[in-house]
Amino acid sequence: MKTILTAAQTREADRYTIETTPIASIDLMENASLAFVTVFMQLYPDKNTQVLICCGTGNNGGDGLAIARLLQEHSYDGVAVWIARFSERESDEFATNVARLYNTPIPITEFFTGDELPAIRQRVVIDALLGSGLNKPLQGDWLRMVEHINQAGKPIVAVDIPTGLRADGMLPQEEPTIQAHHVISFQRPKLSFFFPESANAVERFHVVDIGLNEPFIEKLPSDFKLIESSDIQQIYRNRKPFSHKGTYGHALIIAGDTNTLGAALLACGACLYSGAGLTSACIPPTGLTALNAHLPEVMYCTEEELLTMWDRFDAIGIGPGLGQRISLLEDCMAHTHKPMVVDADALTFLSQNKGLVDGLPKHSILTPHMKEFDRLFGAHDSWWDRVQTAREQAMALQLIILLKNQYTFIALPDGNVLINPTGNPAMASGGMGDVLTGMLTAFLAQGYPPRDAAILACYLHGAAGDRLATDSGMAVVPARQLIQAIPSTFGNLFPPH
Numbered sequence: 001m002k003t004i005l006t007a008a009q010t011r012e013a014d015r016y017t018i019e020t021t022p023i024a025s026i027d028l029m030e031n032a033s034l035a036f037v038t039v040f041m042q043l044y045p046d047k048n049t050q051v052l053i054c055c056g057t058g059n060n061g062g063d064g065l066a067i068a069r070l071l072q073e074h075s076y077d078g079v080a081v082w083i084a085r086f087s088e089r090e091s092d093e094f095a096t097n098v099a100r101l102y103n104t105p106i107p108i109t110e111f112f113t114g115d116e117l118p119a120i121r122q123r124v125v126i127d128a129l130l131g132s133g134l135n136k137p138l139q140g141d142w143l144r145m146v147e148h149i150n151q152a153g154k155p156i157v158a159v160d161i162p163t164g165l166r167a168d169g170m171l172p173q174e175e176p177t178i179q180a181h182h183v184i185s186f187q188r189p190k191l192s193f194f195f196p197e198s199a200n201a202v203e204r205f206h207v208v209d210i211g212l213n214e215p216f217i218e219k220l221p222s223d224f225k226l227i228e229s230s231d232i233q234q235i236y237r238n239r240k241p242f243s244h245k246g247t248y249g250h251a252l253i254i255a256g257d258t259n260t261l262g263a264a265l266l267a268c269g270a271c272l273y274s275g276a277g278l279t280s281a282c283i284p285p286t287g288l289t290a291l292n293a294h295l296p297e298v299m300y301c302t303e304e305e306l307l308t309m310w311d312r313f314d315a316i317g318i319g320p321g322l323g324q325r326i327s328l329l330e331d332c333m334a335h336t337h338k339p340m341v342v343d344a345d346a347l348t349f350l351s352q353n354k355g356l357v358d359g360l361p362k363h364s365i366l367t368p369h370m371k372e373f374d375r376l377f378g379a380h381d382s383w384w385d386r387v388q389t390a391r392e393q394a395m396a397l398q399l400i401i402l403l404k405n406q407y408t409f410i411a412l413p414d415g416n417v418l419i420n421p422t423g424n425p426a427m428a429s430g431g432m433g434d435v436l437t438g439m440l441t442a443f444l445a446q447g448y449p450p451r452d453a454a455i456l457a458c459y460l461h462g463a464a465g466d467r468l469a470t471d472s473g474m475a476v477v478p479a480r481q482l483i484q485a486i487p488s489t490f491g492n493l494f495p496p497h
């Protein structure tokens, strides 16, 4: 897992690296600029691309100047630089890079307060106006220049962070920023990239290593950690020779009502395809034919039969499409002490009966989307606040709160918030949540601790969606298709020996 830093912690890591390693600040800037240029050249390999680099006079601007010089050294002949001289101050590294740039043929135009801004004719704009040093909203000439760049309608590649976007903390909805198509961010993605409020500012981000001291960074106190594929490799247990269905647990899915049986089928299908040894479905009798037709591997169990069967199950997932059968949640809570997965209608019921939340088995996994979360824990104006509440509630209630989002936040009882990097907008369609519930239940049934089950399910759910969207070129990924892609996603991540 990678620690995600605040802007202040990034400065600390920057200072520590310069103090303790034989690297000067200007060389760190050169590293960063080189790393930027490497990714930029993959995005725009055509050396005839006309590039305008807009620079401020701090270190973000210093990066921009170094990038101009490096692109020119790599035979990009159409590079031009604008310098926004809207502040009296310039950083030392900026000054050094201006001097270096004057030794090149690159045209430089300087703009002072009130100057008219010419039309942008280049094909691509690099935004190096302001970076992580942002300390107030954009206004005056800065705002005018940012709006001018956005309105030019050219692809924008931001250096480190789009100008105007805060790296962390609350993101006001309407705050103007550069609207970047790509952000090439240094050492770590910024926390704000994971919040939906940054959608206009960041279309895609790339992270490059610039040589900051990693052991120091990983020791910095941070509540936020980014999940990596190596975490999944560590958690996942290969199936063993001579194992049998009993080795992989018995999962129970309590879901579906007369008109919402699809949700139950999706959850059961996902549970089956995620490797539970046995899957039982407590669905209404009207759904039996559909269950047998679509998922013959899944066993049917009536509400009455449940009364004598509770002990047989290793994990229970409850909620998708549960409708009027919601009293099953209380039955379930009365009979099981193992962590369970609580989703959809079961979450709505909890929000109407808040006293019940305390009675959930410790380390149960709640899987709310934004609206379900706010119904349960109160309205929030920003994702920053919502994630803070998730963190506090996960600690207070000793539950795992999996707050669904393009980048799902997993708030753990120990106060850590894990961010899942997989998933994409093609997955924004009905039934995806039901699939996740089935996957979570399958991993609990297989004996994974709830934290590991949450990490595995979120990562694989998103990775399956990414494979379908990227490799198969699907613009929309239907939930049913995603279920079928789960085994091959496993196979891809963990090839059988």
Ligand SMILES: NC(=O)C1=CN([C@@H]2O[C@H](COP(=O)(O)OP(=O)(O)OC[C@H]3O[C@@H](n4cnc5c(N)ncnc54)[C@H](OP(=O)(O)O)[C@@H]3O)[C@@H](O)[C@H]2O)[C@@H](O)CC1
Pocket: 010, 011, 013, 014, 028, 029, 032, 056, 057, 058, 059, 060, 061, 062, 063, 087, 089, 091, 129, 130, 131, 132, 133, 134, 135, 136, 137, 138, 139, 142, 159, 160, 161, 186, 210, 212
């Ligand atoms: N971290 C690292 O390891 C490395 C970082 N590097 C790079 O450094 C960047 C950070 O540089 P930085 O600290 O010089 O700040 P930067 O963003 O250029 O801003 C400059 C000044 O602008 C001002 N200002 C603030 N808000 C404003 C506003 N709304 N409107 C107008 N002015 C505003 C404010 O000054 P003030 O006005 O407070 O005097 C601020 O100091 C980082 O993003 C990365 O690109 C790499 O080079 C290598 C290693």
Ligand SMILES: [K+]
Pocket: 060, 127, 128, 129, 130, 131, 158, 159, 160, 161, 162, 163
């Ligand atoms: K920038």
